[in-house]
Each structure stands twice: as structure tokens, then as C-alpha cells.
Amino acid sequence: MDDAIFLGGGGDGYAEKQWLLLRYANRHGLIAGATGTGKTVTLQILAEGFSAAGVPVFMSDVKGDLSGLSMPGDSAGKLHQPFSERAVKIGFDDFGYGAFPVTFWDMFGQQGHPVRTTVAEMGPLLLSRLLELTEAQEGILNIAFRLADEQGMALLDLKDLQAFLVWLGENRNEVSLRYGNIAVASVGAIQRRLMVLENQGGTHFFGEPALELADLMRCDADGRGMVNILAADRLMQSPRLYATFLLWLLSELFETLPEVGDPDKPRLVFFFDEAHLLFNDAPKALVEKVEQVARLIRSKGVGVYFITQSPGDVPDTILGQLGNRVQHALRAFTGKDQQELRRAAMTYRTNxxxxxxxxxREVGVGEAVTSVLEKKGIPGMVERTLIRPPSSQIGPVTAAQRAALIRTSDLFGKYETPLDRDSAYEALKRIAEEAAREAEAAAAAEARAAEEEREFKAARRYQADEPASRGRATTSRSRSREPEGFGEALGNAVIKELKGTTGRRIVRGILGSLFRGR
Known part of the structure; x- marks a missing residue:
């Protein structure tokens, strides 16, 4: 079938053939099962099917196994040998080995093209989730984003945000009159969380050039959809950064892509592996945002597939929107496991x-219980299915093969060199430097005035007996007794303060806080 992806079959107690219809593929899906039951292979054959149909795919590669999509399988390989027999059994008549077009991405720029976004594009909600901020701290972060926008200061990377938070803390009294109380302790807590993020590699993620979504939605010269693979083995060491990045990508797709209704096939399919990381300890506002994106992004032509161990890892409000499901085995060893198993079974249309x-409970490795949407989007009856074999290589490619594919990619060179445009950090640096120059000028002017005063007093001693001099001195003294205007008095007070120890400390504080170690 040209309008569907073959999942598998088997006969003799199994489904004859199971097809995932492309026109319903944007109604999202779920791949679930215990570790080692075949979720990765299912993910691989779905990516192959979408690519062959001209649908680009984005997926995260947690274990490194999915890089094999870029190389053809081998019938002589140990992992591929059983598949020849299975292909015959399930009626996979046109089975053959082949590679698929792959683009590698890596947030750290080591195993693929660098992936970046700006702090402003991430926004305060997702950034607060990433930093695990309290409600009060999240409020301050919202104020920072609002003020930066009003002041025309772009927040592009972490140093921009760190510098602006310093400015916000120093001007908290004036800002609090309009936006509410800004506690120094809360600003300091945000700065500490930013430092933790920086130590985890967040500096690689925030900056420019930012990822262009169009580069994820390409096809090769043969019309096959590009398989975009994000190297996530190292990224998984920072699970909150991993989950926040994928949610940001979904949000960007939702906000950028136009409405297309129900297309004949998706414009992009997004696979979210280790989906439980998205919902663990997630605040209600974040879960509601995921639910909104999952519900509405379908009309943008984007299908979202969650991969996790148990359907219970996904909230019910989102689970109910996942129409296409492949359920591998669940092992019910504990009471909780049995409840999860029972709950999973209840979500299917009974057979x-x-x-x-x-x-x-009983399906083996490479087998699954499947249910896909049929005509008019009705959930199909649950079926036991032998999953079809993949055409591409099972297991990872070598480091040399990966490097060669990256160098020959048509995107090579576009994202590799970071940019550092004029932004909030540079603007605040100019303000600090101008304040320092004005303080130095004020101090120099005061020093010159003091020196002139000393010279004048010294000259009076030698001219005390001269009548004309006494007249001039009297005139000078009378002038000095004239009352100062308010503006002159305020200016003199400011100059005196800037000249003194306090003024020098202010300038050092501005410069030191913003630019120490930069």
C-alpha cells in the first residue's frame, strides 16, 4: 500500500497484516514496553516507513542504536539472520536491505551538527522548568524577559541573561514600584541555577546560529524524508535539559507551522523517546502546555509519538489523544506492575x-499488541502482531562512518561556527563603561576644583595688604556665600559621592559583577 506503513502480521493467532495509514499518522501514537522487548526496532521501522513515504522524521537516539538507519542491513549479520524467516511468515514480499537519508544533530556539537536556540526563544516558562525555579523566582524571570524586551536588549545566550539579572538586582527598587517586589536572594538563586546549567553544558545550547525548523523538514533528491537523529546519550545525563529541549522544539513547530487540516500524510513526525522524563515532577502549567501542543499540533501536519516503558508514564489527558499504538510486553512482577498492565489493556478496543x-504479558521480543486508526479515524481492534524486520542496520554505526556522513551533509558548516551578536551583555557593558567614564570625569573635575581652591587660598596670603586684592577677595567671599540652586547642589553632591569611596565602589561593582572573568 502506497498510503500506509507496513507494521507486521503473522497469521495463526496473529493479525494477518497491520498497516499504519499515513492520513491518520498525524493523530499521534505510543510505543510502549519493558526494556529489551523491541521498542527500538519498532521505532526504526516506523522511521523507515515514514522516510520512504517522503515524510521527514525527528528522533532522539538515547542509546546510539538508531544511527544504523544510515547504513543498509546485512543478511549475514547475526542480528539480521532471523528476519528473513520472519519476512516470509508475515507476508513481507518486497523486503530488502537499504540505507535511509540521515542528518545527525548533537547539542554539544560532537556527534552531529550543533543544535542551538536563544534564551528569548526558549521563554521564561520552559526556562523556569529547566532551572527548577520556585513560583517567586519564575516571576522575577518573567520580569527580566519583559524588561529586556522593553529596553530592546536581546537575550541570546546565558551571559546575556546573567548580565541582565545583575542589572535587575541593582535597579530592583525602581523596578519593584511597577512590577512588584524583587528579592536579591531570589535573583541570586536564579544565578546559581544558571551556573549549574552552564556547568552541564547549557552554554552549547543557548546562542546563535539558532536552529532553523526548515532544516528538519527536508527530503533528499529521491523524495525520501530526512531522518534527523539527535545524539542524546550524553544529553541524557541532564534529563531536564533533554526534556525541555524536546518540548521547546514541539512548541516552536506549533507556533511556526501554518494550519493544514488533515493532510494525506504528515509534514513531520516527531518521536519523543524516554517520554516519562517530560512528565516527571512537571508542574501543572507545563503539563497543560504539552496537552495543548499535542491536541492542536495535529492540524499543523505534525505527528507526535511517545516512546516509554509503560502507558502510565503519560498523563491520561495526553494518552487519550494517541490513536496509533504499539504495545510490547509488560512484565507484571509487583502489584504496581499488575495495575499498570491492567490499565494498559483497558485502553484498547477489545478483540x-x-x-x-x-x-x-505473553508477547515475546519483536512481537507486540497493536491498534491503529482505521477509516474515519476509528481505533482498530487490538491485534497480536509480529513486527516486520528493518531494512537498515541494527545497531550503531562506527565513529568514522558517522564523521563521514556529517562532513558530506549539505548542512555542514552552517551551524558549526557560533556567532556572538550585539545583545544584552554588550549593551550593559557599554552602560557600565560609560558610567565608569562619567565617574572618572566627575572625580577629575572635583580634583581640579579642589586644586584651584587651594591655589586661590595660597595667593590670598601674599595679597592681604593690597587694597585692590582685599576688594577682590571680599568679592570672592561674598560670591561664595551666595545660596546654591537645587540643581547645582544636587550635582555637587553626586560628583562628591562619585569621587569618594562609595562612588568608586559603585563603579567597581557595576564592572565587576557584569564582566569579571569574561
Whole structure:
């Protein structure tokens, strides 16, 4: 079928053939199952099917196995040998080995093209989630974003945000009159969380050139959809950064892509591996945002597929929107496991030929319980299915093969060199330097005035007996007794303060806080 992806079959108690219809593929999906039951291979064959149909794919590679999509499988390989027999059994008549077009990405720029976004594009909600901020701290971050926008100061990277928070803390009294109380302790807590993020590699993620979504939605010369693979093995060491990045990408797709209704096939399919990381300890506002994106992004032609161990990892409000499901085995060793198994079975349309709960417990590696949307988007009856074999290589490619694919990519050189445009950090640096120059000028002017005063007093001693001199001195003294205007008095007070120890400390504080170590 040209308008569907073949999932598998088997006969003799299994489904004859199971097809995922492309026109319903943007209605999202779920791939679930215990570790080692075949989720990665299912993810691989879906990526192959979408690519062959001209649909670009984005997926994260947590274990490094998915890089094999870029190389053809080998019938002589140990992992591929059983598939020849399975292909015959499930009626996969046109099975053959082949590679697929792959673009590698890596937030750290080591195993693929660098992936970046700006602090402003991330926004205060997702950044607060990433930094694990309290409600009060999140409020201050919102104020910082608002003021930076009003002042025309671009927040592009972490040093921009860090510098602006310093400015916000120093001007908190004036800002608090309009936006509410800004506690120094809260600003300091945000700065500490930013330092932790920086130590985890966040500086690689925030900056320019930022990722262009169009580069994820390309096809090769043969019309096959590009398979975009994000290297996530190192990224998984910072699970909150991983989850926040993927949610940001979904949000960007939602906000950028136009409405297309129900297309004949998706414009992009997004696979979210280790999906439980997105929802663990997530605040209600964040879960609501994921639910909104999942519900509405379908009309943008984007399908979202969550990969996790148990359907219970996904909130019910989102689970109910996942129409296409591949459920691998769940092992019910504990009471909680049995509850999860029972709950998973209840989400399927029952099949009178077998007990769904028992089938989920008994299916072996490479087998699954499947349910896909049929005509008019109705959930299909649950079926036991032997998953079809992949055409590409099972397992990772070598480091040399990956490096060669990166160098020959048509995107090579576009993202590799970071940019550092004029932004909030540079603007605040100019303000600090101007304040320092004005303080130095004020101090120099005061020093000159003091020196002139000393010279004048010294000259009076030698001219005390001269009548004309006494007249001039009297005139000078009378002038000095004239009352100062308010503006003159205020100016003299400011100059005196800037000249003194306090003024020098202010200038050092501005410069030191913003630019120490830069």
C-alpha cells in the first residue's frame, strides 16, 4: 500500500497484516514496553516507513542504536539472520536491505551538527522548568524577559541573561514600584541555577546560529524524508535539559507551522523517546502546555509519538489523544506492575479472539499488541502482531562512518561556527563603561576644583595688604556665600559621592559583577 506503513502480521493467532495509514499518522501514537522487548526496532521501522513515504522524521537516539538507519542491513549479520524467516511468515514480499537519508544533530556539537536556540526563544516558562525555579523566582524571570524586551536588549545566550539579572538586582527598587517586589536572594538563586546549567553544558545550547525548523523538514533528491537523529546519550545525563529541549522544539513547530487540516500524510513526525522524563515532577502549567501542543499540533501536519516503558508514564489527558499504538510486553512482577498492565489493556478496543491483558504479558521480543486508526479515524481492534524486520542496520554505526556522513551533509558548516551578536551583555557593558567614564570625569573635575581652591587660598596670603586684592577677595567671599540652586547642589553632591569611596565602589561593582572573568 502506497498510503500506509507496513507494521507486521503473522497469521495463526496473529493479525494477518497491520498497516499504519499515513492520513491518520498525524493523530499521534505510543510505543510502549519493558526494556529489551523491541521498542527500538519498532521505532526504526516506523522511521523507515515514514522516510520512504517522503515524510521527514525527528528522533532522539538515547542509546546510539538508531544511527544504523544510515547504513543498509546485512543478511549475514547475526542480528539480521532471523528476519528473513520472519519476512516470509508475515507476508513481507518486497523486503530488502537499504540505507535511509540521515542528518545527525548533537547539542554539544560532537556527534552531529550543533543544535542551538536563544534564551528569548526558549521563554521564561520552559526556562523556569529547566532551572527548577520556585513560583517567586519564575516571576522575577518573567520580569527580566519583559524588561529586556522593553529596553530592546536581546537575550541570546546565558551571559546575556546573567548580565541582565545583575542589572535587575541593582535597579530592583525602581523596578519593584511597577512590577512588584524583587528579592536579591531570589535573583541570586536564579544565578546559581544558571551556573549549574552552564556547568552541564547549557552554554552549547543557548546562542546563535539558532536552529532553523526548515532544516528538519527536508527530503533528499529521491523524495525520501530526512531522518534527523539527535545524539542524546550524553544529553541524557541532564534529563531536564533533554526534556525541555524536546518540548521547546514541539512548541516552536506549533507556533511556526501554518494550519493544514488533515493532510494525506504528515509534514513531520516527531518521536519523543524516554517520554516519562517530560512528565516527571512537571508542574501543572507545563503539563497543560504539552496537552495543548499535542491536541492542536495535529492540524499543523505534525505527528507526535511517545516512546516509554509503560502507558502510565503519560498523563491520561495526553494518552487519550494517541490513536496509533504499539504495545510490547509488560512484565507484571509487583502489584504496581499488575495495575499498570491492567490499565494498559483497558485502553484498547477489545478483540474477542484473545484476552488483551494476557497477550500484553505473553508477547515475546519483536512481537507486540497493536491498534491503529482505521477509516474515519476509528481505533482498530487490538491485534497480536509480529513486527516486520528493518531494512537498515541494527545497531550503531562506527565513529568514522558517522564523521563521514556529517562532513558530506549539505548542512555542514552552517551551524558549526557560533556567532556572538550585539545583545544584552554588550549593551550593559557599554552602560557600565560609560558610567565608569562619567565617574572618572566627575572625580577629575572635583580634583581640579579642589586644586584651584587651594591655589586661590595660597595667593590670598601674599595679597592681604593690597587694597585692590582685599576688594577682590571680599568679592570672592561674598560670591561664595551666595545660596546654591537645587540643581547645582544636587550635582555637587553626586560628583562628591562619585569621587569618594562609595562612588568608586559603585563603579567597581557595576564592572565587576557584569564582566569579571569574561
Amino acid at each position: 474477542p479472539r484473545f484476552d488483551t491483558e494476557q497477550a500484553i
